[in-house]
Amino acid sequence: MSQPAFFGPAEIEAALPWPRMVEALREGFAAGAEAPVRHHHAVPRPGMDRPADLLIMPAWRPGSSTGIKIVHVAPGHEAKGIPSIQGLYILFDGPTGTPRAVLDGAALTLRRTAGASALAASFLARDDVATHLVVGAGALCPNFVHAHRAVRPSLTKTLIWNRRPEKAAGVAQRLQEQGLDAEAVADLPAAVRRADLISAATNSTAPLIRGADVRPGTHVDLVGAYTRAMRESDDALVGLASVYVDTREGALAEAGDLLQAIDAGAFAPEDIRGDLRELVLGKAQGRRSVDEVTLFKSVGAALEDLVAAEAVVGARLPKD
Incomplete structure (x- = not known):
């Protein structure tokens, strides 16, 4: 038996250029897959x-492919050059269980996460x-920047905020070297008031983006806060x-x-207007007016990883 390929x-x-990534996700959500809610385990780190x-x-898709991603998220070592997100994705042939490929889990996660946000923005921004x-x-x-520009080429200005200003400045400089109009900003509320589209991917446990600062017509894309204890928005934003x-x-x-807003009485589960599958299939309506504030909350879906892995393997391996 041949060894699985590594990507x-x-x-x-x-x-996975961005248009292909977004289209693969569009097709993947339309087709659907079996994807249980992920296992989430806290691993103590002494010190x-x-x-x-x-x-x-x-x-998995019965009769097609099965895949599993194992990711370790360990913030705090970036200064040593160690990424906070590391992992592997294993893609199997569904009928036989034969491993087809092993993929870098962090790279796959970055690609499909930004792609899913861009897919949502194609309906909501x-x-x-x-x-x-x-x-x-x-x-x-930078993945957010390029993915969103792939679906909204009207984007011409990028603002970047980070708790460590020097890190925002470094990313802005790299984007400038790619020919983009990018600027590091220090005043987050003022930047929120300037933005038409806001993407957030942090480990924050306190609101960063407040409803009072968000302009009518803005689309907010929240990708961090993947546990009940974390949040990037306040109750006012979720409620409006x-x-x-x-x-x-x-x-x-x-x-x-969402869960903290529910606990505060500012939101209810039935207030969710739709998910990505419903948007893709036309079962949920996207943006309804130019003044509407839309919010897409992503915690990551295993279907996205399966779709991305299948697309990579399909593009780079010969058919059996």
Whole structure:
């Protein structure tokens, strides 16, 4: 039996240019897959303020492919050059169980996460959005910038905020070197008031984006806060926005932004207007007016990993 192929970050990026990534996700959510809510385990780290997170995410299509992602999230070592998100994805032939490929889990996660946000924005962001604020200057930041520009080419300005201003400045400089109009900002509320589209990917446990600062017509894309104890928005934003999610099951199990707003009485599960599958299939309506504030809350779905892995392997391996 041949050994499974390995795909590293460069191969994953080459196989999944943003238009292809978004279209693969569109087709994947339309087709559907079996994807249980992920296993989420706290792993104690002696000497660290918070435990690491071990995430285990399986998904399968009967008679087709089976895949599982194992991810270790351990913030706090970035200064040593150690990424906070590391992991592997294993893709199996569904009928036989034969391993087909092993993929870099962090690179696959970055690609599909930003792609899912861009897919949501294709339904929820105004066609004329011009200024994009990214809150958090981690590995997802440049992926957000390029993914959203793939579906909203009207975007011409990028603002970047981070708790460590020098990190935001470094990302902005790299984007400038790619020919983009990018700017690091220090005043987050002022930047929120400038933005037409806001993406956030942080480990925050306190609100960063407040409803009082968000302009009418803004689309807010929240990707951090993947546990009940975390949040990037306040109750006011969740309460005033039209809220959409990647999957209802995942969001109502783990999305701190929504669960804390529910606990406060500012939101209810039935207030969710739709998920990505419903948007793709036309069962949920997207943006309804130019003044509507829309919010997409993502916690990550195993279906997205399966779709991305299948797309990479399909693009780079010969058919059996």
